[in-house]
Amino acid sequence: MFLLTKILSTCSSKSGQDAQPHPECSSSACSDQEVSSERSKQDAEEEEPLEAPDQGVLEAEKDEEIQEEDEETEHGQAEPQEEVTADKKQLEGSSHSKAEAGPAAEKEADPGSSEEDLYRGAEELSSSVGSSDLEISKLEDRCSLSPAVDVLFYSEREWKGNTAKSALIKKGYKEMSQKFSSLRRVRGDNYCALRATLFQVLSQSTHLPAWLQEDDATTLPEKLESLEGLINQWRFPGDVTRDASQQLRGYLELLRKTWRAAVDCASAAERQQLCERVFQCGEEELGLLEALKLLMLGRAVELHGRMQRGDEDVPLFCWLLFARDSSDCPRSFLSNHLRHVGLTAGLEQVEMFLLGYALQCTIQVFRLYKADTEEFVTYYPDDHKDDWQTVCLVTEDDRHYNVPVVKAAEPQEELASR
Numbered sequence: 001m002f003l004l005t006k007i008l009s010t011c012s013s014k015s016g017q018d019a020q021p022h023p024e025c026s027s028s029a030c031s032d033q034e035v036s037s038e039r040s041k042q043d044a045e046e047e048e049p050l051e052a053p054d055q056g057v058l059e060a061e062k063d064e065e066i067q068e069e070d071e072e073t074e075h076g077q078a079e080p081q082e083e084v085t086a087d088k089k090q091l092e093g094s095s096h097s098k099a100e101a102g103p104a105a106e107k108e109a110d111p112g113s114s115e116e117d118l119y120r121g122a123e124e125l126s127s128s129v130g131s132s133d134l135e136i137s138k139l140e141d142r143c144s145l146s147p148a149v150d151v152l153f154y155s156e157r158e159w160k161g162n163t164a165k166s167a168l169i170k171k172g173y174k175e176m177s178q179k180f181s182s183l184r185r186v187r188g189d190n191y192c193a194l195r196a197t198l199f200q201v202l203s204q205s206t207h208l209p210a211w212l213q214e215d216d217a218t219t220l221p222e223k224l225e226s227l228e229g230l231i232n233q234w235r236f237p238g239d240v241t242r243d244a245s246q247q248l249r250g251y252l253e254l255l256r257k258t259w260r261a262a263v264d265c266a267s268a269a270e271r272q273q274l275c276e277r278v279f280q281c282g283e284e285e286l287g288l289l290e291a292l293k294l295l296m297l298g299r300a301v302e303l304h305g306r307m308q309r310g311d312e313d314v315p316l317f318c319w320l321l322f323a324r325d326s327s328d329c330p331r332s333f334l335s336n337h338l339r340h341v342g343l344t345a346g347l348e349q350v351e352m353f354l355l356g357y358a359l360q361c362t363i364q365v366f367r368l369y370k371a372d373t374e375e376f377v378t379y380y381p382d383d384h385k386d387d388w389q390t391v392c393l394v395t396e397d398d399r400h401y402n403v404p405v406v407k408a409a410e411p412q413e414e415l416a417s418r
Contacts, residue, residue: 144195144279148182148405165369169396172368172376176394180404187281188400193347193393194289195279196401197355197363200391202262203275209360212259218252220298221245228301230331235339237286251291258288286342293338295358296351300338301330303357315381317353349398352380360384366394366404 155173159166186196211217225231225245234244242250258278265271279285303318327333341347347355356363363380370376379385393401 142280143276144187144281144285145199145403146185148184151177151180151183151404154183154185168371169368172366172371175371175376176366176368176404179407180392181407182405183394184403184405186400186402189342190344190346191286191289191342193352193401194292194342194355195285196393196403197359197361197391198288198292199275199279199403200393201359201361201389202259202278203268203271204391205259205262205271205389208256208260208263211360212256217256218249220252220294221248224298224301228330230297230301230334233331233334233339235343236290237342238283248290248294251287252294254284254287255291289342292355292358293341296354297330297334297338299358300333300354304330315353315357315383317350317381320350321354346399349380356380356384356388360388362388362390364390364392365401366392367398368394368396369398 151173155170159169159173186192186199221231222245231244231248234248236244236247240247262271262274265274278288300321303314304322306314307318307322321333322328326336337345337348337351341351352363352365362382362385365378365380367376367378370378392404392406394404395401
């Protein structure tokens with residue numbers, strides 16, 4: 001309740017502003033100063049006048065080169081001059097590229113870096129890994145979530161400063177370490193909240209939700225288009241050749257198929273491997289995340305209709321969601337907020353409540369910068385903790401979300417029941 005009141009006080013000031021991509025999405029640029037200096041030096045050298053060689057010396061060197069070529073031909077060792085020149089140019093080009101890359105290239109070659117663990121290719125894996133372990137490692141390396149890292153180790157590595165904020169974040173990680181052994185870093189784009197939530201839901205689900213088993217579960221796009229005319233405003237992350245309604249319906253069918261496959265897995269380890277295969281930042285994963293956005297829109301339309309009718313059981317967050325000038329109704333919510341999620345904006349706090357309602361799932365978030373306050377652990381939403389599945393996320397700033405991994409000795413079902 002306290003959190004919702006604080007969100008209400010800040011809604012007006014944030015209205016109409018698109019969230020900027022998370023800082024973790026930004027890529028570091030290589031330094032151009034050294035390259036510029038090197039190029040200037042080369043230009044200066046090229047401008048120096050060349051002395052005219054002696055004609056007799058040139059003829060002697062030419063005769064000597066012809067004699068050497070004849071000797072190499074007799075021994076079968078001569079190679080075409082063009083290939084030598086090409087190889088030399090290739091070597092010089094490779095050396096020049098490496099010099100331009102500088103420290104960034106050295107960082108990319110370091111297999112111990114967390115960023116590189118997220119993007120490394122299969123060819124960079126150690127040849128000493130066994131075949132079965134190699135297959136799992138390949139999936140992890142391409143996965144949108146980096147391999148698990150010890151919570152306290154991650155904390156010390158990422159927060160080395162002595163500032164008050166650094167101390168607060170590290171304290172939050174220490175509190176987390178009592179329940180979680182490690183952390184998986186989620187790819188830092190504007191889908192991260194959706195990605196982290198869906199990964200946790202699929203990796204922990206043991207039954208298919210009732211709402212997803214209904215025969216008309218995949219007809220939501222047609223319903224929204226016929227009632228509200230909303231679907232034609234949808235923005236897709238890539239090129240789409242089909243009708244928007246058909247495309248979104250396909251995404252919903254993919255979500256139901258993937259969720260059912262996760263439920264049918266014989267063990268938690270098998271579900272985990274399924275998630276590793278799905279979350280490869282490809283078309284399949286993006287389709288699943290767009291399906292979540294569609295479910296959020298459908299829930300927003302339903303809840304707004306209940307508000308209009310004056311129903312008494314409307315969740316409190318709905319009044320906050322539609323109190324913003326930029327989203328006073330489902331149409332403006334889609335136009336100014338939801339359709340930009342994943343492209344140029346992430347989910348705002350009040351929209352995390354809507355995501356929980358869309359999935360009928362309680363999202364427990366450890367907000368590390370709120371350590372030592374009653375908001376350190378927040379639930380989205382907080383009115384279904386006893387009857388909905390609970391999944392856990394962690395954030396340092398309410399913008400980027402990562403996935404904590406439960407200690408092996410503590411079953412996830414026990415954690416969810418608390």
